[in-house]
Amino acid sequence: MYTIEVHEKYKHYEYCIVINPLGYRCGYVKTEEFDVAYKKSYDDLHGDIHCHGGLTYNDSTTFNESYGYWIGFDCAHHGDSPDPDLAAAGSSMFSTSIFSGGAIRTKDYCVDWCESMIRDIVIMNRTNGGLRVGVKELMRQEPLQCFLKGLLGEEFCP
Numbered sequence: 001m002y003t004i005e006v007h008e009k010y011k012h013y014e015y016c017i018v019i020n021p022l023g024y025r026c027g028y029v030k031t032e033e034f035d036v037a038y039k040k041s042y043d044d045l046h047g048d049i050h051c052h053g054g055l056t057y058n059d060s061t062t063f064n065e066s067y068g069y070w071i072g073f074d075c076a077h078h079g080d081s082p083d084p085d086l087a088a089a090g091s092s093m094f095s096t097s098i099f100s101g102g103a104i105r106t107k108d109y110c111v112d113w114c115e116s117m118i119r120d121i122v123i124m125n126r127t128n129g130g131l132r133v134g135v136k137e138l139m140r141q142e143p144l145q146c147f148l149k150g151l152l153g154e155e156f157c158p
Contacts, residue, residue: 007064015114016063023082027110028072036124049120053077075105
């Protein structure tokens, strides 16, 4: 089972940092229906959304009771190492990690990458026709009320 280390918002987007049982961190960003990135595979987003090691996850799932379409990355690549303080006790794979000797990717490192992904999503929406719903409809939906604030970088909330 995984552990959620961070569940925050940045520019009105939810993101999570998750620790897997082996002690590796993963970062996920929740996309919304009006985003260009919504329900696109990570292969389709390659080159548009940048993160550690490239996107390795896209699916509808729930993190911390927040259901939606999430995209993400993991920190279990060549050059990464698990955090020995976070690995589940008794994990048989931890002691034989093929990636030993690499860098332990910190919580702050993963938060920075999640925020970078969100900035990339905002740029994609600005340049590729995000906002697949009308502005009036957008403003009526509570979770989406302040989306334009993040998109335009200015106050737009009623």
